[in-house]
Amino acid sequence: MFKTLLLAVDVNAPEGAARSAEAAFSMARAEGATLHLLNVVPDTGMAIVGASMAADSMKNALAAAKSELERWAKANVPDDVSHHVHVAEGTVYDQIIRTSRTLDIDAIIVGAHRPELKDYLIGPNAARVARHATQSVFVVR
Structure with a gap:
């Protein structure tokens, strides 16, 4: 029924993801589904805020978020659950x-x-x- 699942993970509050992650792992196993993990980095909001930041600040933030999500996945996703890591901004x-x-x-x-x-x-x-x-x-x- 579900072949692709998306689990939203907040890498800044990983303990909050524990229950939803367990549910996602269980569903992925039961359905033989691929699990996609997503962390969202909030954008800067107003243009004036973005203009005051260094040019590569968001690029660095996205890279750090992806690295942290990969670390979280390695520590938490069971070996028998196929998964992919994604990071988005907004x-x-x-x-x-x-x-x-x-x-x-x-x-x-x-x-x-x-x-x-x-x-x-x-x-x-x-x-x-x-x-x-x-x-x-x-x-x-």
Whole structure:
């Protein structure tokens, strides 16, 4: 049913990925699926902020994020789970959805923290992915 899975991993809070990662590993094994790991580096936002940064700052940030995600994968992804590492730049929920389309992903796995009052008004990344993705989305708490 699901041959390609996308797991969003925040390399800045790897302990938060533990439950969603276990769910993704279990699904990948059960389905014989390929697991794609994605870390999103937030963009600089306003142009004035980006202009004040060194020209290669984002390039360095993306390289560091990829290196950290590869380290996380080596330490956490079981040997029997086929996986690929991806890093994107931009808004987290937007890049999860874009990457899932680009890679023709069948299902997305995202972690979610306990909702706070602001989440009901604004909506966390997991809620936005669940609302806007065309694929099945599994939200793991």
